[in-house]
Structures are given as structure tokens and as C-alpha cells.
Amino acid sequence: MEKYDVIVIGGGPGGYVAAIKAAQLGSKVAVIEKENLGGVCLNWGCIPTKTLLTTTKLYKDIIGSKEFGIEGIDTFDLKVNWSQLLKRKDGVVDRLVSGIGMLFKKNKIDTIHGMARVINKNEVEVEDKIYRTEKLIIATGARDLYPEIPGLNEMEKSGNIIYSKTALELEDIPEELVIIGGNIYAVEFASIFNALGSNVVFVQEESQILENMESEMAKTLERQLRKDGVKFVSNAKLKSISEEGLVVEHKEKEKIFKADKYLISWKIQPNIKGLESLNLNKDSKGFIITDENMETSIKGVYGVGDINGKYPLAHVASSEGIVAAENISGKDSKMDYHLIPLIIYTNPELASVGMTVEEAKEKGHDATVSKFPLSANGKALSEGDTVGFIKIVSDNKYGEIIGVHIMSNHSSDIISSAVAVMKLEGTVYDIAKTIIPHPTTSEIFMEAAFGAIDKPIHM
């Protein structure tokens, strides 16, 4: 029987990072993966959608290139070659996945292919073979959860119901696409397929997209998407679905939306198959409960990533994986859920960390919000990006920055400096006095900091 110090079930960004860290700290590690290393993020999530977004951005840029002084492109016949796009996506994914394989080899981590069935906390069975381990890290992730809509099961057989994974395996770009949205990925898909030329109808039970994000940013994005041609049906009640279309109750009227494909990106549910015998403590939605050391209700069994239902984000999963690996290796390591950046990859991108001014006031902060528009930034203007802004939320006592919300291209990169400053409990005074290179979009951070103290320079 093979014996390991640590067995990780699931090779996604939670599991594979935990495995590498544990191996670096001296453990003998194996990772059990039923599909591809890299998990949803690398294979069907973060990375593939970003390759799609790159193409859609390029496509949009080429369409508008005349204004930027480029001639000779026949934009009439311009279209996205979907299969070539998917081929490029596969290339990017393969490269990253094989990269993990290399890292595993380098760290002497064994990969066991197959579906894991946990016998007890020290024994795991994969395809009739039993592996022994001292410690177990569960990183099995989550999968899409569909809302209950009458007729959905029958419709699924038709192949016209798609979700994040199958959306990237379509043969063609659907002409008509209905998105049943509930989470941030639905918004990203709306942005992508709209840009690819689909007529997108976005159906949601909520009153607006991204309810948990800074509201002006969410509203601005929704407005931008509307302008780009996405049709929003908000506050909708999902009544039924059939070949005839999706029936919703909207503004007290029944409406029917017929499409080629129906993309569901609603909520997620934990992958707990194979873990039954452990009988771990779970929350009401079935996610495994973990403590600050990422340990589950069973000593020596850890749960990282989507499986614990805390934040369904790859960067949180990786961070949790490192905490679990460190604890296993005898370090006392605690997961800090304070200051988790959240990005919505649309065009422009939304990036957030910390509190909104409403949340800050609710928590008793004497808080100020300082906004600076992208339209006053030279670099953004030169790149033709004018939709967007930054908002800094600061506590008036010391000027500590407690929230940063950016809507702009590159905001996913700019936000990192905000996270670092907030991690170090920096203040608007520190940022105002930081020399930020010109011209960059990052200058909006400094401008807004001046705004929080007194007034921005360039406004």
C-alpha cells in the first residue's frame, strides 16, 4: 500500500498549491484528480474566459481602429473564428496545466488519476487501490447549482442548457443566448458573448447585477452592458422552461424568451461525492465547515477552496491551501479573510477590496468616500477608455484606507497596490505622498487620495 504524509483530493488552485507547499515543507504528497490538474479555474474558468476576453477586446479594438488611425481593415467581414479561438484557449490551458505537472515533478508530488473515495481519514481508495495518508486535504471544489425551474430536467437532454464548462465547448457562437444569472461569472459571460455577437438576454431574480459590489460600479457596468446591447430582465421569477423558451414573470406579466442556448450561471454546490464516510460537519448548504487553520471537524482533515463555501475564488483557495499545508507541517498558520480582492472581468474591469462606504458606516466608521473619474486620467484617455472611476473609502480618524473600488481597464492589476497598502494599514496621506509614475492609470489612486484629504490635483 502506498503511504503518504499528505493526500490532497482535487488538483485545482486550492489543492495543487497546498500540495506544492506541503512538499516544499518536507512532506511526501500525492494529489488525486479525476479530470485535469488546475481544476475549474485553469480548465473551464478563470483562464479560458480570459483568453476569450482577450479576443473580444481585440475584436472590439479592431472594429474601432479607424478612430485610432488605422486604415485598410475591412470591418464588414470582420468576425470571430470561434473554433480558432477555442484552439488558442486550449493551447493556453494545456500550457498552464502541463506547467503544474512540471511543478509536481519538481516537488516529487505523485498524481493519482481517478475518482477518490475516502474510506477513513487515513485511507483513500482510487480505482480499487488503497492509499494511506497521515493528513488529508479536501479540495474537491464545487460545481454549478441550477435553480429549480419546471421543465429544466427535460430541457437538459436537448443539450441547449449550458453552464460555464459546456459554454466553452460550444460548436458555434449562439445567435440568441439567454443567461440565467446569479453570480459574477454570469456577468462575465454576458460581456463575452455580447462581444462575440450573440444577442444576450440576461435574466436575474435580483434587481441589479453584482448586488454585493459597490453599487455605483455595478450600476455603471450594467448601464455599459445595456449600451453594448445586453438586454436585462431583472426581478424576474423563473416559471418554466421548454423548447418554447424560458417563461418568466416580470413586472407582473408573463414573458417568454426563446434562445438557441440557455446558459445557467446561478450558484454553486460543493462536490462531496466520495467523502460521505468522513461524516464531516457541514453548513446548511452542504459546504464543509473549516476553522481558521482550515481544519475540518475531523482532526488531520483539512478543507480548502470552494468546498468550504467561504469565497469561491481561486486566489482565496490557494491562500487557504498554503495555510493548510503550513499547519500540517507544524507551523501555526491562520487564514485571514480580511482584504480579499474581487475582480469582475468585463470591459472595463471591476476591482474591489475592503468596504464600501455604506458598509463602513454600518460598521461604525466615520468614513469618507473620494471618487476620481477615469475621464480625467491622461493614460486612460489616450487608450480611449473613459468609462470608469476609482473610489477610496477612508476612515477619517487617521485617514486609513478601508476600501478601494476601481472600474477601469487594468483595474485588476491596479487593485494589488491598494490591497498591499491596506494590508499595511496605510492611509490616504501615504498614498497622496507616493510618487506614482506618469502617465499611468494608477495615478487615479493618488488623485483620489488627495481628494480624500482635500481636493484632487487634476479636477
Place this chain on the structure above:
Amino acid sequence: MRFEFKFPDVGEGIHEGTIVKWLVDIGDNIKEGDSLVEVETDKVTTEIPSPRTGKVLELKGDAGDIIHVGNVFVVIEIEGEDSEKSSDSQGISDSIDEEDKKKELDEKEEVVEEETAGVVGEVVASSEEIPPSTEGIESPKEDIQTKKVLATPVARAMAKDLGIDINTVEGTGPNGRVMKEDIRRAKEEHLKPKVKEGLENRERPKTKALVLEGSPESEDLYERIPLTRIRKTIAEKMSESRFTIPHTTAMDEIDISKLDKFRKTYKEILKEEDIHLTYLPFIIKAVIRGLKQLPEFNSSLDELNEELVLKHFYNIGIATDTERGLMVPVIRNADKKSIVELAKEISDISTRAKNNEIDLEELRGGTFTITNYGSIGGYFGIPIINHPEAAILGLGRVVEKPIVKDGEIIIGKVLPVSLSYDHRTIDGASGARFINILKDLLMNPDMLFLKS
């Protein structure tokens, strides 16, 4: 070369000391072993000798300041060593040949030993707990010379506002960075009446600040005196014992007329040898007999592991009244010492305790304590056990009393004893038995010599 002398770890859980007074001035040339400073720790007041010969460059802190273990408190310019070589982790130049290197290394070892002995001679004896003398030169990451504490901007501003010295705050952020939460915590701790760490986990009534009637306090009516470190230690130890151990006390009178006669016979003779023979050595002998017969009196209760730890050695603590407060020096292996040896050792340690010359090591490792409050006055008492020991014997004043013997009243010498013991591990019957053993032996000193 600059040598940074850090306040040595003197063991016994001592983390800090208060500077009583500097014994040198900046610019003084000092020799290795010269006393630099008088420091009061939780347990003792002591002089810290210099580990090096050189010139005093800096004295960090004034009388009354607290210095922490590991903090640089004296900087000494050491002659003959180039300051640039301070980066050399061993403080040894590469240019010197092997012979010299070896010699220097040897010397260094000697220095370490001497330093150990020096510091220890005054403070503590366990050499393994003292960092080597080269510590000021090595490990640049611990260099406190770069004064700047890692702290966040908000933490700095908050510390300034709240009047907290950020240098004294322990940071919990990455790489020990002081975060705003740390300042908040420091402030709370600052406001809270100090309860010594380590004891804080124990459940016991929360200490409250004393509120005096008729505030604002009138200076004429009240006077607030800050507790000395020794007083704080005594207070903590007493509370710890009282709140942990359910005490019970057995009392009795012992007719020591025969012992008194015996003592008087030899007292004068021994006086010529400068030996002061009191009752105490005899009582120690009797106690040891009791401890051997009833080992639970020479034990400690390990609450966590639910075990009784019996000790096969007999170290008797002698509670001693000093100007600065109660001290309990320990007579080691008292069972292996003669009456005369015990008498000598008692007068030695009590004199040294009174003169504040006691080593920290001499205050450690007791297994049973005797408190002789009777030397000052009083008859019975309820002594508090010296935690984690199991029992303590209190001795009252020896008086002449009428004693009924064989139907006749005679005048006898009576010693009142009060034995407090840990009632969790010792039953009342055992308490009575212990007293009986003492009684038998002290009433008939012949038996004491036969049995000891």
C-alpha cells in the same frame, strides 16, 4: 568595535528588570567583570557585570526604567578590534592566522564562561540559559540598533494618540509588524490592572482598580505607592497558591523541653566555632523524617496530567523576612546534612537574603517550606503553601507553659506548630500523622538522632 551588551536571560521566567542604578558612567573604562548596573528583577536585586573590557559608550535607560531580556542596555567600545569587522559573525578577523584564531576562540570560550559565571554568580547559575557573549555581534536581523520598529502608519498614529510607546508593543503582523490591533490591545492592557502573564489563564476573581472614597483622591488622606517587582511577585505567588490550593491547617503544641536542654548544652560550645544553634535544624530533621514517611507531603500535583509528582529529594525552603519583603532561600538536600551543617547554612542564607546577596538559583527548587514567624512573635498561624509544593510548616514562638505530666503540672518549653497542606492530595488523617511524627521526634530528641 562596538559591543552591544544585551540584558541576559537569567531564566526562571524573568523577562525584564528595573534599573536601580548605574554603577558606571559613559566614558568610563571598565574591565570585564566590573559591575555595570544594579537591576531589580522579579526575584532579586543584582549587579550585572560587564562581559567585556572596554570603554562605556552608551547606557540605555535611567533608573526606574524597565529593560527586557535581549534588549541592548550597554554599548561598550572594545579595544583592538576594528569596527568594520563587526559584520564578521564571530567577531574574528579573517586576516589573523589559524593559530591566533584558535587562541582567540579559546579566549572567547573563556569569556563566555566567565561571563556566565559573572552574571550567574550574582543572578543565576544555569549557564545554558545565558546567551553567549558574542550575541551583540552576531545575527544582524536581531539588531536592535536600527531602533525603528516595524509598524503600520495607522498603528504609529494611534500609538502617538494613546500615549503608547510603540517600541514596547509586540507586533502580530507579518514579520512582527505592529498593527493597529496591537496598539488597541496594548492600550487595553495598559488600562487593566496588571496581572502577570502565565497566570492570566487561571480562573480567579478579576482584579479591579481600587476605588477610594471621596474622590478626587486627597493626597493627605491617601498615598499610592507603586509595588516593587519583588512585592508584585510575592502578591502573585500568594494569590496563585491561595486560589489554586485548598489549604487546610493542623495545629498543635509540642513540648520541646528535652530538645531545649540538649540545644543549650551545645549552643555555647558551638558558638565558639561561630555556629548559631537554633531549634530550626532539629525541626528540619524531624520534617524530613515526616516527608520520608509520608511522601505526599513532598510532592506536587500536576493538574493537567492528573498525576501526583513525588520528589525523591528534600530541599527545604526557609521563609526569610527581609527589608524588601519575603524571600524563601532553599537548603538543598537537607536530608544529607548534619544538624551543624544545617545550622551553618541557615545562618548563611538568611544573612545573605537579608543583605540582598542571594542567588536566584538559591530561591529555586524547594520541595517543602518552613516559616518561622515565631522568631518575631505569634503563636499559631495559617501559613500559605509555597506553590507548587504540597505543605508548609509554620513555627510560633517557643514559650514556657504549664504542662501536665504524669499527673503533675510542670513548666515546659512549648513549640506551637501550624501545618498547612494541600487538601486535594493530603487527607486530614495524614496531616495529623505528620504532626505526630514531628511531635514524637521533637519531644524525644534521642529518637530524632536515632531515626535520622
